[in-house]
Structures are given as structure tokens and as C-alpha cells.
Amino acid sequence: xxxxxxxxxxxxxxxxxxxxxxxxxxxxxxxxxxxxxxxxxxxxxxxxxxxxxxxxxxxxxxxxxxxxxxxxxxxxxxxxxxxxxxxxxxxxxxxxxxxxxxxxxxxxxxxxxxxxxxxxxxxxxxxxxxxxxxxxxxxxxxxxxxxxxxxxxxxxxxxxxxxxxxxxxxxxxxxxxxxxxxxxxxxxxxxxxxxxxxxxxxxxxxxxxxxxxxxxxxxxxxxxxxxxxxxxxxxxxxxxxxxxxxxxxxxxxxxxxxxxxxxxxxxxxxxxxxxxxxxxxxxxxxxxxxxxxxxxxxxxxxxxxxxxxxxxxxxxxxxxxxxxxxxxxxxxxxxxxxxxxxxxxxxxxxxxxxxxxxxxxxxxxxxxxxxxxxxxxxxxxxxxxxxxxxxxxxxxxxxxxxxxxxxxx
Ligand SMILES: Nc1ncnc2c1ncn2[C@@H]1O[C@H](COP(=O)(O)OP(=O)(O)OP(=O)(O)O)[C@@H](O)[C@H]1O
Numbered sequence: 001x002x003x004x005x006x007x008x009x010x011x012x013x014x015x016x017x018x019x020x021x022x023x024x025x026x027x028x029x030x031x032x033x034x035x036x037x038x039x040x041x042x043x044x045x046x047x048x049x050x051x052x053x054x055x056x057x058x059x060x061x062x063x064x065x066x067x068x069x070x071x072x073x074x075x076x077x078x079x080x081x082x083x084x085x086x087x088x089x090x091x092x093x094x095x096x097x098x099x100x101x102x103x104x105x106x107x108x109x110x111x112x113x114x115x116x117x118x119x120x121x122x123x124x125x126x127x128x129x130x131x132x133x134x135x136x137x138x139x140x141x142x143x144x145x146x147x148x149x150x151x152x153x154x155x156x157x158x159x160x161x162x163x164x165x166x167x168x169x170x171x172x173x174x175x176x177x178x179x180x181x182x183x184x185x186x187x188x189x190x191x192x193x194x195x196x197x198x199x200x201x202x203x204x205x206x207x208x209x210x211x212x213x214x215x216x217x218x219x220x221x222x223x224x225x226x227x228x229x230x231x232x233x234x235x236x237x238x239x240x241x242x243x244x245x246x247x248x249x250x251x252x253x254x255x256x257x258x259x260x261x262x263x264x265x266x267x268x269x270x271x272x273x274x275x276x277x278x279x280x281x282x283x284x285x286x287x288x289x290x291x292x293x294x295x296x297x298x299x300x301x302x303x304x305x306x307x308x309x310x311x312x313x314x315x316x317x318x319x320x321x322x323x324x325x326x327x328x329x330x331x332x333x334x335x336x337x338x339x340x341x342x343x344x345x346x347x348x349x350x351x352x353x354x355x356x357x358x359x360x361x362x363x364x365x366x367x368x369x370x371x372x373x374x375x376x377x378x379x380x381x382x383x384x385x386x387x388x389x390x391x392x393x394x395x396x397x398x399x400x401x402x403x404x405x406x407x408x409x
Contacts, residue, residue, distance in 0.1 A: 003029060003032075006032040006036070007025075007028045007029045007031070007032040010027075010028035010029075010031045010032055011024060011025055011028040013028070013068045014027050014028045014031070014068070016068075016072050016075075017063075017068060017071045017072060017075065026057075027057075027061065027062060030055055030056065030057050030061075030062055031062045031063075033047065033052065033053065033055050034055055034062050036052065037055065041242060070126065070127060070128075070129050071127075073123045073124075073126040073127035074123075074127030074128070075127075076123050076127070077120060077123035077124040077126075077127045078127075080116070080119060080120040080123060081120055081124065083116075084116075084117065084120060085113065087108075087112075087113075088113055088116065088117045088120070091104075091106060091117060092117060092120060092121060095121060096121065096124065106118075115141075115144045115145065118134070118145055119144075119145065119146050122134055122145065122146045122147065123146055126146070126147075132147075133147075133149075133154060134146060134147050134148040134149070135148065135149055135150065135151045135154045135155070136148055136149075136150060136151070137150065137151055138150065155167040155168070156168030178407040179401070179405050179407060185197065187396055188395055188396075189298050189302070189395065191294055191298075192295070192298065192392070192395060195207040195291070196392075203288065203291060206288065207291065210286055210287060211392065213283055213284055213286060213287050214287055214291065214292065214295060214392060215390060215391065215392045216283060216284070217278045217281070217284045217287055217292055217295070218278075218292075218295050218296060218299050218306075218391050218392070219263065219388065219389055219390070219391055220249055220263045220264045220267075220305050220306070220309070220388040220389075220391070221247050221248060221249040221263060221378050221384075221385070221388035221389045222247065222248065222249075222263070222389060223245060223246075223247055223389055224245070224246050224247070224248055225241040225242075225244070225245045225246070226241060226242040245380060246377060246378075246380070247377070247378040247379075247380055247385050247388075247389060248375045248376060248377050248378060249263050249264060249365070249367070249375075249376050249378055249388060250262055250263045250264060250265055250367075250375065250376060251265075251367055251368045251369065251370060251371050251373070251376060252264060252265060252268070252309060252312050252313060252316070252327075252367060252368070252369045252370065253265060253268075253369055253370045254370075255370065255371070255372055255373065260281070261277060262281075264305070264306070264308075264309035264367065265309075266278060267299070267300070267306045267309040267310050267313070268309070268310065268313040272293075274296050274300075275289060275292050275293045275296055278292060278296070279292065295392075298395060299391060299395070302395060302396055302397075303391060303395060303396065303397050304396075304397040305329075305384070305387060305388055305391070305397055306391075308327055308329075309327075309367070311327075312325070312326075312327045312367065312369060313369075316369045325369070326366050326367060326368045326369070327366070327367040327368075328365065328366050328367075329365040329367075329382075329384050365378055365379075365382065365384060381402060381403045382402060383399040383400055383401075383402035384399075384400075385400055385401075385402075386399075386400020386401055387399065387400050
């Protein structure tokens with residue numbers, strides 16, 4: 001009944017990029033259904049709940065707004081480029097075929113077609129899915145450029161510009177750059193530093209390609225979210241999630257001994273066995289055994305989180321009269337470990353007797369040797385979240401971002 005009203009906007013969008021009117025209308029209706037489905041899913045419903053038809057064409061054919069805009073730019077650029085005269089074409093080719101950073105100065109008498117050429121360049125770049133900033137010195141000139149702004153407004157320059165004036169653009173996240181989690185590569189083990197930053201290293205390329213697998217193989221926590229369908233089309237990769245992002249880790253042993261081990265549970269193994277267990281997991285099969293082996297050794301030797309899991313295991317093993325214990329990760333380390341020292345296992349975690357009911361304050365994560373649940377939730381605001389989830393970037397167990405992080409300036 002409301003089909004036309006719901007799909008009206010999409011029909012207009014699709015008609016700009018699809019010539020066949022019926023096809024544009026059909027795609028627009030399917031796109032409207034996809035939008036409705038996404039909203040319904042956020043409330044745990046689906047199209048079927050409201051007797052709406054299912055989406056009948058592949059989601060890849062249903063471009064999102066950004067992809068439609070890119071396609072529009074591409075088509076507009078094509079038209080402009082066809083009209084370029086010889087001089088404009090020569091300038092266009094010279095500018096567009098340049099790789100790396102280079103400055104061009106475009107000059108010509110009034111009305112000779114400079115703005116026209118600028119717009120052809122801007123739309124060609126935008127039509128390839130990239131972005132471009134167009135600035136002009138006056139408001140009128142900026143209006144003639146696609147997405148143009150004045151230099152003062154775009155770069156946030158002071159009104160009275162002098163030799164020492166600088167742009168006032170500030171990053172909007174991390175309190176405008178005042179909060180900086182430290183990534184002091186100096187203190188990284190030499191082999192990891194090489195893998196991360198030395199392109200002449202033989203495994204540099206492979207390691208960068210598979211870095212997510214290597215990180216997951218040695219991580220003690222992972223990020224979870226409900227992935228909300230693919231966002232198709234061209235342009236930058238988009239990852240759309242529904243609801244909350246959460247991080248989780250595991251207790252020391254899986255509830256059932258035959259369950260697959262993950263996270264800190266893998267740190268109870270030594271040497272070759274530790275690597276073998278990881279390589280058996282499907283996502284790690286493309287990892288090279290000797291790199292993984294070095295990473296696991298590194299974790300066991302310098303990472304306080306891995307050492308904490310091992311310490312708990314060694315206490316639990318072979319002790320018949322041991323009271324019930326658990327591991328608690330300390331939330332508020334007294335010294336700012338980003339600057340002064342690398343944390344030791346005892347500065348990161350404490351082992352408590354479970355029955356004692358010892359103070360819970362300042363501790364946000366408890367690991368039991370074994371419990372009915374394998375999954376333990378980890379607060380996203382916790383300083384343990386980054387080092388446990390991304391150990392490749394926090395090999396020494398440095399604190400990650402947390403809500404009490406001091407400002408740098
Ligand atoms: N290749 C072209 N094909 C069709 N029209 C063109 C072409 N190049 C320029 N024009 C038209 O010529 C007019 C003047 O061009 P344009 O505004 O780009 O010149 P300009 O060099 O930027 O001028 P000014 O220096 O005065 O700002 C505009 O109406 C523009 O649309």
C-alpha cells in the first residue's frame with residue numbers, strides 16, 4: 001500500500017544512474033525493502049513478521065547512498081571529460097597521470113575553462129570512490145567548484161594570516177589529539193618490530209596480509225558485534241553492526257574438556273603443542289608455523305596477560321588441597337605504565353581465593369579456572385581491552401585506551 005511512498009526517493013536516485021525506468025523502479029523498491037529490513041532487524045523483527053515480501057535480488061545490485069553518489073560522479077565526470085578541449089585535455093592527463101605528491105599551477109585568461117577543468121578533475125576523482133578537497137580564495141569562486149569551500153573556512157585559518165599562521169584543523173577524536181595511547185615501538189621485540197616496519201624483511205608482506213590471523217592466534221580476548229548485513233557497492237569498505245560492541249575472553253579451561261580451546265586457554269600449552277593447537281583452528285591455517293612459534297614464545301616471555309593465565313594454570317595443576325581460586329585483572333594501575341616501565345604479571349593480575357569475598361573495587365575482570373560458561377565479558381572501557389584483544393600492538397601488556405587516561409598536553 002505504501003510501496004510508492006517508501007521507494008519514492010530511491011526511484012529518483014536510481015533513475016540518475018539506470019537508464020531503464022522499469023529497472024530503476026524495481027531496484028528502488030528492493031532497496032526500500034532492504035532499508036526496512038535493516039531497521040526491523042535492530043528490533044529483532046524481520047520482513048516476514050509484517051508479511052512484507054522478501055528481497056528477491058542480490059544485495060550487491062542494491063547500491064547504498066554513497067555508492068549511488070559515486071556512480072553519479074562517475075557519469076557526470078564522463079560527460080565533462082568528453083567536452084574537454086585540447087589544452088584542457090593535456091592538463092587533465094598531466095595531472096591525473098601523476099603519481100605521488102606534486103603541485104600544479106593552472107593558469108589561463110578569464111573564461112578560458114579553468115573552473116570547468118577543475119570540476120572534471122574533482123568529479124573524476126570522486127567518481128573513482130576517493131575524496132578530494134576543493135578550496136578557493138573567495139566565496140564566489142568556491143561556489144563554482146564541486147564541493148568547494150573557501151580556504152579560510154576549509155583549513156580553519158585565522159582571519160589575519162601572517163607568516164607564522166598555521167591551519168587550525170584538529171582531529172575530532174581522542175580529545176583533539178590530547179589523549180595518546182603510547183605505541184612505543186622501541187620496546188617491541190626486534191623480530192616483531194621487523195615484521196611490522198621493515199619492508200625488506202622476507203615475511204613483511206605475508207605478515208601484513210595475515211596480521212589479523214596472527215593477532216587472533218595469540219589474543220586473549222576478541223571483539224564481538226552483530227554484523228548487520230553487507231553494505232555493497234564501491235567506495236571505502238563499510239562494516240555495519242547492530243546493537244552493542246562487546247569484548248569477551250574465556251575462563252582458563254573450557255567447561256567441557258572436548259570443547260575447542262581459545263584465548264588464554266591456549267597459554268597452558270608449552271612449545272610445539274602451543275603452536276599446533278593454534279594452527280588447528282581454521283582461521284590460523286595460513287599462518288607460518290615459525291612466525292607463530294616466535295610470537296607465542298614472545299607472549300610467554302614478556303606478556304603479563306599470557307603469564308597470568310599460565311600462573312593460574314600452574315597453581316591449579318597438581319595441587320590437591322588448593323582452595324578455590326580465581327584471577328582478577330587490576331583495573332587501576334598506580335603508575336602510568338605507558339611511560340615509565342613495562343608491567344610485570346603481578347602488576348596486571350592478582351590471584352584470589354574465591355570464597356574470601358575479597359574487595360572487588362578496581363578490578364573489572366575475573367577469570368575462574370573453570371565455570372559453567374566459557375565466555376567472560378570484558379568492559380570496553382577497561383585498560384585491559386586493547387592489550388588483550390590486540391597483543392601484536394601491545395606485546396608488553398601496555399595499557400590501552402581507558403576512561404581515566406591522562407591528557408598529553
Ligand atoms: N570544454 C568546455 N566545453 C564546454 N563549455 C566549456 C568548456 N570549458 C569551459 N566551458 C564554459 O566556458 C565558460 C567559462 O569557463 P570557466 O568558468 O571554466 O573559465 P575560467 O577560466 O574558470 O574563468 P575565470 O578565470 O573567469 O574564473 C563556462 O560557462 C564553462 O561552462
